[in-house]
Amino acid sequence: MSDKKNNKGIFCNHGPTLWQTNHSGVLANNRLAVKDVFAVKGERNSAGNPHWFKTAKPAQNTASSVNKLMTAGCNFIGFTHTDELAYSLEGNNIHYGAAQNPKLKGHACGGSSMGSAAAVAANLADIGLGTDTGGSIRIPASYCGLYGIRPSHNVIEKDGLIPLAPPFDTIGWLTQSAELLSDVGNVLLPNQAINNVDTLVICEPLFELVDSALQAPLKQLLEKTKPNFKHHKEFELPNSNLLNELADSFRVLQGRAIAKTHKDWLQLPGQLPQFAPAIAARFNMALALTDQEEQEALKVQTQWQTLIAKNLNTNSCLFLPTTPTTAPKLGADTSALRMQIITLSAIAGLSGSAQVHLPLADLANDHPYGFSLMMSHGNDKSLLACVKHLAAHFKQDTPA
Numbered sequence: 001m002s003d004k005k006n007n008k009g010i011f012c013n014h015g016p017t018l019w020q021t022n023h024s025g026v027l028a029n030n031r032l033a034v035k036d037v038f039a040v041k042g043e044r045n046s047a048g049n050p051h052w053f054k055t056a057k058p059a060q061n062t063a064s065s066v067n068k069l070m071t072a073g074c075n076f077i078g079f080t081h082t083d084e085l086a087y088s089l090e091g092n093n094i095h096y097g098a099a100q101n102p103k104l105k106g107h108a109c110g111g112s113s114m115g116s117a118a119a120v121a122a123n124l125a126d127i128g129l130g131t132d133t134g135g136s137i138r139i140p141a142s143y144c145g146l147y148g149i150r151p152s153h154n155v156i157e158k159d160g161l162i163p164l165a166p167p168f169d170t171i172g173w174l175t176q177s178a179e180l181l182s183d184v185g186n187v188l189l190p191n192q193a194i195n196n197v198d199t200l201v202i203c204e205p206l207f208e209l210v211d212s213a214l215q216a217p218l219k220q221l222l223e224k225t226k227p228n229f230k231h232h233k234e235f236e237l238p239n240s241n242l243l244n245e246l247a248d249s250f251r252v253l254q255g256r257a258i259a260k261t262h263k264d265w266l267q268l269p270g271q272l273p274q275f276a277p278a279i280a281a282r283f284n285m286a287l288a289l290t291d292q293e294e295q296e297a298l299k300v301q302t303q304w305q306t307l308i309a310k311n312l313n314t315n316s317c318l319f320l321p322t323t324p325t326t327a328p329k330l331g332a333d334t335s336a337l338r339m340q341i342i343t344l345s346a347i348a349g350l351s352g353s354a355q356v357h358l359p360l361a362d363l364a365n366d367h368p369y370g371f372s373l374m375m376s377h378g379n380d381k382s383l384l385a386c387v388k389h390l391a392a393h394f395k396q397d398t399p400a
Helices: 052-053 064-071 114-121 139-145 179-190 204-209 211-228 241-266 278-287 291-311 333-350 380-397
Strands: 029-035 074-082 127-134 149-150 172-175 201-202 233-235 318-319 354-358 373-375
Touching: 029 114, 029 354, 052 373, 064 127, 064 149, 064 179, 074 114, 114 127, 114 373, 127 354, 139 149, 139 172, 139 333, 139 354, 149 179, 149 380, 172 179, 201 211, 204 241, 204 333, 211 373, 211 380, 233 291, 241 278, 241 291, 291 333, 318 333, 354 380, 373 380
Parallel strands: 029 074, 029 127, 201 233, 201 318
Antiparallel strands: 127 172, 149 172, 149 354, 318 373, 354 373
């Protein structure tokens, strides 16, 4: 497609364009942008790295998630760029460029599903298919003012997907509207009971993890959200140390899974791929992690799984910040920000929960921002229905 080379950091130069297998269906003619980690029969993927692309073989089959969207009538407009092997939340690829945030000039889209987010935010696509391991859908959704879902772990088949850390990898998507987000869920998610979500769970200490300038807008969003729920409940956090341990525990468990998945490829003699320095450092860190570190991190994960089970049920959702800041400037040093982000994003990751970002903040500086709602594992469709209702309510309250 002609747009490809004119949209730096968004679309890949390889892969099919304007490919449609069904012209009817519930998603008929919706333009689909697909992160370059999903298999399409006869095509190769780069996973954001030229060395991976060079050594990749054409796929034997198309990923079932892509197949389902195509059967529902989507128009595949192109593969989209990702941070290398999806191991970054930044949205900047040293080989293929950084996608500029279409909603905030000079700022980042976030990663690693940067191209899919940028395509939707720039109205070059209606649906951005991506993955979320440590926040790779939720962070771009927050930065680019999009709806974005990280589904419950393992509810969507991951065949035909280049993995990062299988215990945490999920297939997610980004849209401009809550309605379309839900429509895609009806195609990709399994049959689930849709329960009435009448209880909003609030964890006050999470607000302290957000930049001071965003705490007041976030509280305003909470107050605007509360009337849509019959009950309000405080999230019982036994001690604040559990929050402090989130990011490091996730870093260790994700790193161990990455090492187990990619060790052989990373250590091929004479074929060491070239990575961005920060990503190379992360791979080296992952390879150096020990069994003991993993065991300690698993204890923290178990504590969080117990906490989520205790505080959330099929009728309740947790209100939480998605990101601690709005989109940083392109090229800014985000090394410290990464662990702050993971403290928030690891709650869903460690517990296998479903989380949706809602881009409903109205900040004076026009920076996109919003909040998330999270439900326990297997309540994806209930969450999407809740989000759809809440988005409609916010729309009614917005002055014309």
